[in-house]
Amino acid sequence: MQRCVLFVGGGLETLPGLELAKAMGLAVAVSDGNPAAPGLALADHPLVASTYDPAATVTAARALAGRRPIDGVLCLAVDVPHTVAAVAEALGLPGIGAQAARLAMDKLAMKARLAARGLPVPFFAPVPDVPALLAIVARRGRDLVLKPVDSRGARGVQRLARLDDLGAAFAEALRHSPTGRVMVEQFLGGPQLSTESLVVEGVAVTPGFSDRNYEYLDRFAPFIIENGGELPTRLPPDTVAAVADLVDRAARALGIGRGVVKGDIVIHQGEPFVIELAARLSGGYFCSHEIPRSTGVDLLGAAIRQCLGEAVPAAELAPRLARGVAQRWLFADPGVVTAVEGLAAARAVPGVFHLELRAGPGDVVAPINCHPARLGVVMAEADTREGAVAAAEAAVATIAVKTRPLGPAGAPHG
Structure with missing residues (x-):
């Protein structure tokens, strides 16, 4: 069988x-x-x-x-x-255990554990209500990020420096928390990375490093929406090594002795900090498309084999290539989609290997306030990172998703 x-x-x-x-x-x-x-x-x-x-x-x-x-x-x-x-x-x-899973899903408990073990994390604090939020802002200023403690996909995540109504921001974060809990953390400027690792015999081996693209912080403010990513990372080898070491120490601190860990890391003033660490295979096709095409490492296949109880040698996770891979997400103005143009031309751009549009004529495009609201994705590869970025952006430029505004009650005009 x-x-x-x-x-x-x-x-x-x-x-x-x-x-x-x-x-x-x-x-x-x-x-x-x-x-x-x-x-x-x-x-x-x-x-x-x-x-x-x-x-x-x-x-x-x-x-x-x-x-x-x-x-x-x-x-x-x-x-x-x-x-x-x-x-x-x-x-x-085989599995990571209930305690490690709980820590990986609870951002507040995760940060507390990492801080207790001496790992670098941004300032963080629970926010039980609006007066508590106002008090934290009075002490630390507004360059803070408000988020649900236990949600994903950037739902409810807002940068307070980009808005005025803190009460409304708290309500938005709260409605995305299944357990009704909200937290705040310091916004740390600097390059951000997505990492993906397989923990082999208690050691996190990290073949996946992607530079995260946040060029639309103003467009979608106060929400923090990632626009894509690029491999190989532009960071120098010593910083990459420091990130890999931090991910390994963070996985150990959370008690993850096997399985996948996905890191969100920021390089602030030259030093890596943990924003979050997830105990799962990544979305956005990072593990299934980007890592193997860029590095030659079949991380997804290795993770499947490991969950079946098979041993995965760490050497199997060592990158063998350094090809350029770039991802760009698609967006459109809110409203009802009336037409989609340029898909065939986008697919024909040399290097494009994946194009996915998640809406068509008649569908409603909501305002972009979280990652699941993004409209689709383009991915491209080339010998170099720069070539992959150019191909992905050329493909995006050919695509036009036309919309008409909704009426006052949410019904289409016309």
Whole structure:
């Protein structure tokens, strides 16, 4: 019988993982609370259970395990390590454990643990209410970031220096927290990195370093929206080594002795600081598309094998290439999409290997206030980083998503 891997989450960005697992000769189970999730249609064993409901997912996984063995469990492009840990514990599978998963999902607890272990993190504090927020701003100024303690995808994340109504900002952050908790942290200027590592025998090995692009901070203020990323990183080797060491120490501090860790790191005044560390495979096609094309490392395949209990040699994660890969997200003015132009020309730009538009005529484009609201993505590769950036930006420039404004009550004009 084929070995079976369970992916918790079946969204669009999970599909490359499902396809790779099938190509590896594995049976694929997928759990998702949305019966129309694309991953369920691709799965050999679809399970309808919310990714954010560990008990429901465990129940569904146990039912499947009663019919055929499940050999491994992981998540890709959805931040649910607590659900993955619950399934792993219930079925006796390799995993990171409930405590590490809890720390990885709770930004406040994560920061507290990292700070207690002496790791560099921005100033942070819980914000129980608006008066507490006003008091923190009075002491530390407005160059702060307000965020939900336990949400993802930049939902509710706002830079206070870019807005006036702190009460409204608090309400926005609060409504995105499942547990009703809000925190604040210092905004640290400097280059930001996405990293992706596999923890092998207790050591985080990091083949993935992507420079994050934030050219639209003014356009989407006060929300902090990433516009893309670029590999290889432009940072010097000693800084890259310092980042890799910090990610390793952060994973150890959170008790993650195996599995994937995805880091959000800022280089502030020449020193790396941890913004967040997630215990999951990344979204945005970082692990499935960018890292292998840039470095030659099959991080996604290695993570799948590791979750099945296989040993992954650290040497297998050493980059063998340094090709340029660039990603740029697509945006449009809010309103109803009336036309989409230039897709064929964009796909024809030399170097473009992935173009995805998530809206078409008749769809409503909401104001951009978080990463899931982005309209689509273009990815390109070249021998150099600069060539990849030029190709991705040339493709974006050919695409026009035309909209007409909504009426006062949210209905289309016309």
